[in-house]
Structures are given as structure tokens and as C-alpha cells.
Amino acid sequence: MAKINFYSAWYCPFAQRTWTALEYLGIPYVYKETDPYHKSKRWLKLSRNTGQVPVLQIVDRKAGQGLPDMSIPGSLRSLEYLDETHEACRSLFPTDxxxxxxxxxxxxxxxxxxxxxxxxxxxxxxxxxxxxxxxxxxxxxxxxxxxxxxxxxxxxxxxxxxxxxxxxxxxxxxxxxxxxxxxxxxxxxxxxxxxxxxxxxxxxxxxxxxxxxxxxxxxxxxxxxxxxxxxxxxxxxxxxxxxxxx
Ligand SMILES: N[C@@H](CCC(=O)N[C@@H](CS)C(=O)NCC(=O)O)C(=O)O
Known part of the structure; x- marks a missing residue:
């Protein structure tokens, strides 16, 4: 199963949305405290030029198949991704x-x-x-x-x-x-x-x-x-x- 790196800043309300959802859905993640204002080349690439937290980085996609890591910037897009991919019995969005x-x-x-x-x-x-x-x-x-x-x-x-x-x-x-x-x-x-x-x-x-x-x-x-x-x-x-x- 793919692993999730969660790029966040402890104070950020948008990142807190994603953080709460990861917890609620019981999805394993690696927390990466980040200074989004430090626009290093690596950070801009990882955040797909948004330079903002939160970012979900999906790593080891289909382990062994060599798929590149993929980044999902933005709180609402990350909530959608988490809701669509998690396997637990809880969900974030209604089904109807x-x-x-x-x-x-x-x-x-x-x-x-x-x-x-x-x-x-x-x-x-x-x-x-x-x-x-x-x-x-x-x-x-x-x-x-x-x-x-x-x-x-x-x-x-x-x-x-x-x-x-x-x-x-x-x-x-x-x-x-x-x-x-x-x-x-x-x-x-x-x-x-x-x-x-x-x-x-x-x-x-x-x-x-x-x-x-x-x-x-x-x-x-x-x-x-x-x-x-x-x-x-x-x-x-x-x-x-x-x-x-x-
Ligand atoms: N629309 C974005 C907003 C994210 C956002 O504004 N994050 C702030 C921290 S709270 C940030 O990373 N700021 C760095 C910057 O704009 O340079 C979302 O919903 O995720």
C-alpha cells in the first residue's frame, strides 16, 4: 500500500483540516513539520509550486512498480483524496x-x-x-x-x-x-x-x-x-x- 507523508505546519488551520481527517479515518502517515515560507527548490517542487502546506505526498505507489511519488497540495483536495482512498468504515463526505x-x-x-x-x-x-x-x-x-x-x-x-x-x-x-x-x-x-x-x-x-x-x-x-x-x-x-x- 502507498505511504503518506503529510507536510504540515503546526499552526496552519488548513493543514489542521487534513491532520484531523487523517486521524479520524485512521490512516497511517508520517508527519513532516515544514516552514512553507522558506521557498527552497525542493519545497516548491514537492508542493507543485504552491509553496503552501498542507501537502500530501503519496510515496511507494504500488511498491516495486516504479511509480513516481505524487503530491496533493491543498486542504480540500487532500480531504477528497483521503476520503476516496481510505479503507475504514468511516467517511468524510456523505454518500448521497x-x-x-x-x-x-x-x-x-x-x-x-x-x-x-x-x-x-x-x-x-x-x-x-x-x-x-x-x-x-x-x-x-x-x-x-x-x-x-x-x-x-x-x-x-x-x-x-x-x-x-x-x-x-x-x-x-x-x-x-x-x-x-x-x-x-x-x-x-x-x-x-x-x-x-x-x-x-x-x-x-x-x-x-x-x-x-x-x-x-x-x-x-x-x-x-x-x-x-x-x-x-x-x-x-x-x-x-x-x-x-x-
Ligand atoms: N488554500 C490553501 C491555503 C493553505 C495556506 O494558506 N497555507 C499557509 C499556512 S497556514 C501557507 O503555507 N503559507 C505559505 C505561503 O503562502 O507562502 C489550502 O486550503 O490548503
Whole structure:
């Protein structure tokens, strides 16, 4: 069977999507901590010129047949690959075609309507017009996401977690942790409209596969807060705020 090298950076929410999925599906992998900002020739080749984590590298394909290693860059493409190839009884995507299309809609919605605005809010000066606009847009996207959840819960589509949950959990964590620390901002979770978001977040936040994507839990929060300091001052990666995170 092919082996998987998982190129990741411990702080990256996109890589955390893939990490959680590897854990959930019980797929063996070799973790490769990477600095994606160091654009060495090797890294650019391995990441197929994206220069970004996550990358799944599929090695020893059909051992003995001499097939070259193959790289899959991008969080969502890697989730699709893992879901299509794993042999366990769990899956990330629903089996029904309409439900799969629905899952993809909510993945796109995260990338278009929530994630860019979270980063803009984090990077904007607290109290500025830009910060308020980004916050309002982020809330709008989050509420639409919440209203898309199955009433039964606790996960997005019901009693089992799946791709929509695992893809958003890393961002829900950063929204909670970084906005309260750097912007003194908490989601208005006491309002009735947010009740379902609260039950969703409580379920996915403590899911063992999500927890497994955060090594050294005692120091994880502090390290993450420290890592995002340049973002909170308006710096950090540019393109995340401009492009839909596919
Ligand atoms: N659309 C990509 C985004 C991945 C991404 O932005 N990764 C960041 C780290 S969190 C990265 O590798 N940045 C390095 C760079 O852009 O140079 C995905 O979904 O995987």
C-alpha cells in the first residue's frame, strides 16, 4: 500500500483540516513539520509550486512498480483524496450525491464568506471601520453557516462528524481564541440565533481527532497566540485575506 507523508505546519488551520481527517479515518502517515515560507527548490517542487502546506505526498505507489511519488497540495483536495482512498468504515463526505453537493457548498461558503473576513478582522486595527466591516461580514457568514446545520446535531449534518465539521473546526478555534485575545471580541453566543453554533462547537472542539491535531495541548494555545501576533498587528500572510480559501 502507498505511504503518506503529510507536510504540515503546526499552526496552519488548513493543514489542521487534513491532520484531523487523517486521524479520524485512521490512516497511517508520517508527519513532516515544514516552514512553507522558506521557498527552497525542493519545497516548491514537492508542493507543485504552491509553496503552501498542507501537502500530501503519496510515496511507494504500488511498491516495486516504479511509480513516481505524487503530491496533493491543498486542504480540500487532500480531504477528497483521503476520503476516496481510505479503507475504514468511516467517511468524510456523505454518500448521497445531493448531500455531497451540499457538503461542498458549505466548504465553499467557509472559504468565501467566513475565513477571509476572520483574517481581515484579526489584521485590522481594533475599533477601525475596516475591523467593524470585517466583523459584520464574518458574523453574517457564521450565522448562515449555523443556519445550514441539521437541527438534530450536534454535528453539521447530524450525529456523525464529517468534512464540513473538520474543515471549519480549526477556524472556529482561531475565531474564539485569537479574536478574544487580540481584539477583545467574543461571538454573541448568548443570543438564541447562536444556540446551534454553541452545541456544534462544543461537540467538535472536544472530538478526539481534532484534539489529536493539536500536539502539546498545555502549550498549544499560548504558542498559537504568539504565532499570530504579526497578524494581529496587520502583518502575516497576505493572500489568505484576499482569496477564497479552497
Ligand atoms: N488554500 C490553501 C491555503 C493553505 C495556506 O494558506 N497555507 C499557509 C499556512 S497556514 C501557507 O503555507 N503559507 C505559505 C505561503 O503562502 O507562502 C489550502 O486550503 O490548503
Amino acid at each position: 450525491h445531493i448531500e455531497r453537493a451540499e457538503a461542498r457548498f458549505w466548504l465553499d461558503q467557509q472559504g468565501a464568506d467566513i475565513i477571509p473576513y476572520f483574517y481581515r478582522f484579526l489584521k485590522a486595527e481594533a475599533g477601525s471601520v475596516e475591523a467593524n466591516e470585517a466583523k459584520d461580514k464574518m458574523l453574517e457568514g457564521l450565522l448562515a453557516f449555523t443556519q445550514g446545520m441539521a437541527a438534530s446535531g450536534p454535528y453539521f449534518f447530524g450525529d456523525e462528524p464529517g468534512v464540513v465539521d473538520f474543515a471549519f473546526a480549526p477556524f472556529a478555534l482561531r475565531i474564539e481564541m485569537l479574536l478574544s485575545h487580540y481584539k477583545d471580541y467574543q461571538l454573541p453566543l448568548v443570543d438564541d440565533a447562536w444556540e446551534r453554533y454553541v452545541s456544534w462547537w462544543q461537540a467538535i472542539k472536544y472530538h478526539p481527532s481534532f484534539i489529536a491535531s493539536m500536539p502539546e495541548p498545555d502549550s498549544y494555545s499560548a504558542k498559537l497566540i504568539e504565532f499570530y501576533l504579526p497578524y494581529a498587528k496587520g502583518g502575516g500572510q497576505e493572500d489568505v485575506t484576499n482569496t477564497a480559501a479552497s
